Amino acid sequence: MWMDMHIIESLIQGLQNLGIGAGDVVFMHSSFKSLGDVKGGAGTVIGALESVLGEDGLLLPSFH
Numbered sequence: 001m002w003m004d005m006h007i008i009e010s011l012i013q014g015l016q017n018l019g020i021g022a023g024d025v026v027f028m029h030s031s032f033k034s035l036g037d038v039k040g041g042a043g044t045v046i047g048a049l050e051s052v053l054g055e056d057g058l059l060l061p062s063f064h
Contacts, residue, residue, distance in 0.1 A: 011048035022054035029062040
């Protein structure tokens with residue numbers, strides 16, 4: 001049975017669809033379980049954010 005699982009490409013596309021881009025500052029307060037299954041777990045989510053924000057962006061995480 002096929003399960004809906006996020007991969008880094010779909011996360012990157014979703015972040016860009018929200019208007020997040022290179023050089024932005026993002027304060028993230030999130031529960032990873034709200035994203036559903038993510039291949040690679042939290043590392044994939046962080047990698048997608050880093051990819052979208054680029055070297056000049058800033059991620060300020062707040063984990064609960």
